Amino acid sequence: MKEFINNINWRPFIIIFLSLLLSLLIGSIFMISSGYNPLNVYLMMFQGAFIGKINIMNSLKNATPLIFTSMAVLIAFRTGTFNIGVEGQLFMGAIAAAWAGFSLEGLPSIIHIPLSLLFAIIAGALYAMIPAILKFKFNVNEIITTIMLNSIAFLFTSYLVNYPLRESPMAPQTPKVFESARLPRLTDSSQVSVGIIIAVIFAVIFWFVFKKTTFGFRTRVVGEASSFAEFSGISPVRTAFYGMLISGAVAGLAGGVELLGVHYRFVELFPTGLGFNGILIAWLGKGTPLGALFAALFYGGIQSGAMTVDWITSIPRQLSDTLLVLMVFFIAAEGMFDWVWPLKKKFLNKKDQKAGVEKNA
Amino acid sequence: MAYAVEMLGITKYFPGVVANDSVDLKVKEGEIHALVGENGAGKSTLMNALYGLFQPDEGTIKINGEKVVMQSSNDAIQRGIGMVHQKFKLIPSFTIVENICLGSEPRKNKYFIDKKEEYKSVVEISDKYGLKIDPSSKIRDCAVGIRQRVEILKTLYRKANILILDEPTSVLTPQETDELFKVIRNLVNKGKTVIFITHKLREVMEISDTVTVLRKGKLTGFKPTSETNENEIARMMVGRDVLLRVDKKAIESEQKPILEIEDLVSTDNRGLVALNQISFEVKPGEILGIAGVQGNGQSELIETITGLRKIERGIIKIRSKKINRFSPKSIRETGISHIPEDRIERGLNLDATIEENLIVTSHDKKPFSSMGIFDFNKIEEFSEQLINEYDIRTSNSKNKAESLSGGNMQKIVVAREIEEDPDLLIAAQPTRGVDIGSIEFIHKKIIEARDQGKAVLLVSTELDEIMSLSDRIIVMYEGEIVKIIPGGIADEEELGLLMAGIVPDTLQSKMRREAK
Numbered sequence: 001m002k003e004f005i006n007n008i009n010w011r012p013f014i015i016i017f018l019s020l021l022l023s024l025l026i027g028s029i030f031m032i033s034s035g036y037n038p039l040n041v042y043l044m045m046f047q048g049a050f051i052g053k054i055n056i057m058n059s060l061k062n063a064t065p066l067i068f069t070s071m072a073v074l075i076a077f078r079t080g081t082f083n084i085g086v087e088g089q090l091f092m093g094a095i096a097a098a099w100a101g102f103s104l105e106g107l108p109s110i111i112h113i114p115l116s117l118l119f120a121i122i123a124g125a126l127y128a129m130i131p132a133i134l135k136f137k138f139n140v141n142e143i144i145t146t147i148m149l150n151s152i153a154f155l156f157t158s159y160l161v162n163y164p165l166r167e168s169p170m171a172p173q174t175p176k177v178f179e180s181a182r183l184p185r186l187t188d189s190s191q192v193s194v195g196i197i198i199a200v201i202f203a204v205i206f207w208f209v210f211k212k213t214t215f216g217f218r219t220r221v222v223g224e225a226s227s228f229a230e231f232s233g234i235s236p237v238r239t240a241f242y243g244m245l246i247s248g249a250v251a252g253l254a255g256g257v258e259l260l261g262v263h264y265r266f267v268e269l270f271p272t273g274l275g276f277n278g279i280l281i282a283w284l285g286k287g288t289p290l291g292a293l294f295a296a297l298f299y300g301g302i303q304s305g306a307m308t309v310d311w312i313t314s315i316p317r318q319l320s321d322t323l324l325v326l327m328v329f330f331i332a333a334e335g336m337f338d339w340v341w342p343l344k345k346k347f348l349n350k351k352d353q354k355a356g357v358e359k360n361a
Numbered sequence: 362m363a364y365a366v367e368m369l370g371i372t373k374y375f376p377g378v379v380a381n382d383s384v385d386l387k388v389k390e391g392e393i394h395a396l397v398g399e400n401g402a403g404k405s406t407l408m409n410a411l412y413g414l415f416q417p418d419e420g421t422i423k424i425n426g427e428k429v430v431m432q433s434s435n436d437a438i439q440r441g442i443g444m445v446h447q448k449f450k451l452i453p454s455f456t457i458v459e460n461i462c463l464g465s466e467p468r469k470n471k472y473f474i475d476k477k478e479e480y481k482s483v484v485e486i487s488d489k490y491g492l493k494i495d496p497s498s499k500i501r502d503c504a505v506g507i508r509q510r511v512e513i514l515k516t517l518y519r520k521a522n523i524l525i526l527d528e529p530t531s532v533l534t535p536q537e538t539d540e541l542f543k544v545i546r547n548l549v550n551k552g553k554t555v556i557f558i559t560h561k562l563r564e565v566m567e568i569s570d571t572v573t574v575l576r577k578g579k580l581t582g583f584k585p586t587s588e589t590n591e592n593e594i595a596r597m598m599v600g601r602d603v604l605l606r607v608d609k610k611a612i613e614s615e616q617k618p619i620l621e622i623e624d625l626v627s628t629d630n631r632g633l634v635a636l637n638q639i640s641f642e643v644k645p646g647e648i649l650g651i652a653g654v655q656g657n658g659q660s661e662l663i664e665t666i667t668g669l670r671k672i673e674r675g676i677i678k679i680r681s682k683k684i685n686r687f688s689p690k691s692i693r694e695t696g697i698s699h700i701p702e703d704r705i706e707r708g709l710n711l712d713a714t715i716e717e718n719l720i721v722t723s724h725d726k727k728p729f730s731s732m733g734i735f736d737f738n739k740i741e742e743f744s745e746q747l748i749n750e751y752d753i754r755t756s757n758s759k760n761k762a763e764s765l766s767g768g769n770m771q772k773i774v775v776a777r778e779i780e781e782d783p784d785l786l787i788a789a790q791p792t793r794g795v796d797i798g799s800i801e802f803i804h805k806k807i808i809e810a811r812d813q814g815k816a817v818l819l820v821s822t823e824l825d826e827i828m829s830l831s832d833r834i835i836v837m838y839e840g841e842i843v844k845i846i847p848g849g850i851a852d853e854e855e856l857g858l859l860m861a862g863i864v865p866d867t868l869q870s871k872m873r874r875e876a877k
């Protein structure tokens with residue numbers, strides 16, 4: 001057992017813990033300055049996030065799209081590509097799912113739901129193909145193109161709900177999708193749907209792919225050492241291209257699940273930020289699928305906790321975003337925690353090290 | 362005489378290894394001190410401690426008699442210590458001048474880099490010590506040998522008094538090595554102290570005043586060079602006698618060639634012609650050696666054959682099948698494997714584990730994976746077998762490649778490419794940086810491959826290696842083949858002339874023509 005504990009790399013956990021602590025500390029400065037006791041507020045927040053069925057359900061609802069988008073960010077990032085366009089691909093997926101949901105009539109759920117989600121996946125993947133082709137055929141930087149394509153996606157979907165797909169003159173929104181296309185909800189009292197189950201399954205699949213499959217291995221080799229990959233017969237371009245397509249597909253699926261599970265129709269003010277937060281969540285999870293899964297669940301909780309705080313106090317719900325950004329900031333600056341490691345070394349005395357050496361030799 | 366460097370009782374642990382086990386190193390001021398030992402003996406580790414890259418777990422360091430604790434390499438540089446690492450630390454997209462001056466550029470008006478001054482001082486130093494470079498070319502366009510020179514210039518630019526050179530000659534040609542030795546003698550004459558790591562005992566005898574030998578992290582020898590000899594040093598290093606002789610059966614091969622090259626033309630990174638209508642072939646059961654001073658098209662030739670560089674004109678055939686437009690992957694699948702000259706850039710992923718590095722070229726084949734899913738037990742089994750066979754010194758096959766000593770990294774690449782069981786093995790500098798025991802082993806493996814009827818294309822700057830292994834030798838000069846000679850009758854002098862582009866026959870006929 002002791003050996004097991006020694007074999008775990010504690011570093012990421014310690015960094016995350018210290019980052020959380022620091023973020024909460026800075027957050028409390030704001031609370032004190034608005035006259036609240038931070039301990040009370042954080043307690044309230046914790047309860048709003050993780051205590052009671054409704055709160056937990058809401059947290060899961062918040063986490064669902066973030067799990068997908070963080071996976072989308074991860075797969076592209078592993079191949080060394082920055083997909084900032086998850087946001088736009090998610091919008092394309094959502095509107096495609098909406099269209100399939102309200103225009104295909106008379107299908108049973110068992111067909112209608114997967115079909116609509118498939119539309120979302122294809123829309124997202126196709127939309128990601130644009131920056132992928134630009135990058136891998138014409139060497140155009142993907143960060144710039146995906147940012148531009150995000151704006152185009154916002155405007156394009158806005159056009160669609162204002163004109164061709166508009167339900168009534170009353171509001172810029174599409175019709176509601178048919179009952180048969182809606183993802184079943186887990187409870188009556190919350191908007192959380194089976195989407196959360198799909199999301200968790202996806203995270204586990206990603207973990208499996210990264211850990212156990214040759215494709216997952218190739219994505220890492222390409223991301224870590226591109227000319228080595230080429231030398232060893234792994235095509236960096238092809239691998240990164242697939243990475244980008246999968247990224248777009250998962251982003252599209254995120255949009256589809258969000259639409260068919262929560263909103264049922266595409267409205268002009270479809271929630272933004274799911275894609276961007278996905279980038280932060282991927283960071284928070286230290287670039288691993290299971291890490292991102294927990295980070296998303298955690299952040300989903302903070303979001304609903306912040307809602308509770310917002311209702312009861314005058315602290316705005318953006319508190320959750322502030323905390324997220326702070327945490328990501330501290331984790332990114334992990335070098336500043338380097339003073340911790342020498343402390344640990346002092347605890348491990350030299351005898352232990354020597355014993356380890358002799359055993360291994 | 363005073364000691365410039367005294368390291369006393371240095372001990373350094375890495376997870377699972379004692380890299381240095383109470384080692385003493387005493388270097389006199391103004392001497393050339395050779396540090397030798399097998400791959401993984403702890404030479405680089407000891408020098409990294411001297412250069413302040415980490416603090417030893419035990420022991421003290423004295424510089425010029427004064428006890429010091431160095432927190433970083435900046436401290437070491439301040440104390441006049443300079444180090445040229447085994448693994449280069451240069452920025453590929455910067456020019457040579459920029460790399461040399463990086464971090465201590467001359468200033469103009471305090472805030473602006475004085476480019477002129479920068480350029481001038483680099484040229485000055487390079488002239489002074491006879492290290493020829495093209496100051497404004499980018500590092501990524503430079504051959505390994507040039508990068509090495511830049512690294513040396515970098516320490517000189519920072520006014521180092523004590524120079525640590527970690528295996529500087531493993532990337533140099535014999536001629537370049539001679540030049541380097543002149544530089545080193547020059548430095549010592551001007552009162553500098555040089556610590557010099559090498560695997561070549563000939564060099565130890567030739568240039569050093571004192572030699573320190575390490576074996577498995579422990580000090581096993583410390584003597585004035587004049588009081589010892591190559592055999593004794595080898596024994597202190599390896600613990601047994603090493604025979605550096607190759608036994609080779611003659612093979613008559615009348616079979617169809619495995620590799621055929623016809624009128625091959627390609628360009629280097631700057632777009633200049635690097636290969637000018639090269640033609641040759643390699644038959645099964647034959648080792649074809651390519652000799653030449655580095656930078657005469659050998660690297661480009663190999664990259665073109667392996668699909669890593671575009672072909673401008675000409676034909677490459679494997680077993681009579683044209684492979685001109687094949688991807689590196691398909692070329693590997695036709696049965697070519699390749700030990701690249703740059704093991705860090707091309708040959709390894711330092712972030713990945715030893716196991717992953719060993720299976721990468723066949724990771725998608727049985728038994729390592731089936732239907733895209735890895736079988737980690739098989740991978741581990743295979744890796745441990747290779748680690749044993751090739752004597753790769755590591756505590757665990759799941760360690761990162763980064764944690765290996767330089768020579769052990771090279772052994773990983775060699776093991777992987779030979780175990781691919783190719784029809785054609787392309788080996789560029791296969792024994793670069795490995796110790797004498799392992800050179801013996803790798804040579805044996807290459808000859809074994811040939812005896813099994815494989816074709817071997819060997820590129821090496823070591824004339825000894827080329828002459829003792831090759832069945833035929835091609836000499837390249839400025840992108841052309843100067844001459845093809847049978848291996849048995851080549852002598853060093855003739856090869857040397859040919860490598861300088863001087864062909865005795867043509868010289869004569871030219872003179873005759875002119876006489877008419």
Ligand SMILES: Nc1ncnc2c1ncn2[C@@H]1O[C@H](COP(=O)(O)OP(=O)(O)OP(=O)(O)O)[C@@H](O)[C@H]1O
Binds near residue numbers: 375
């Ligand atoms: N960062 C590290 N982490 C773990 N082990 C390491 C690390 N660096 C070196 N080692 C181990 O320490 C030992 C000594 O390595 P070192 O690089 O000093 O050898 P070396 O004598 O320079 O060998 P070579 O001639 O091959 O360069 C090796 O067993 C190596 O695997």
Ligand SMILES: [Mg+2]
Binds near residue numbers: 404405406766767768
């Ligand atoms: Mg070394």
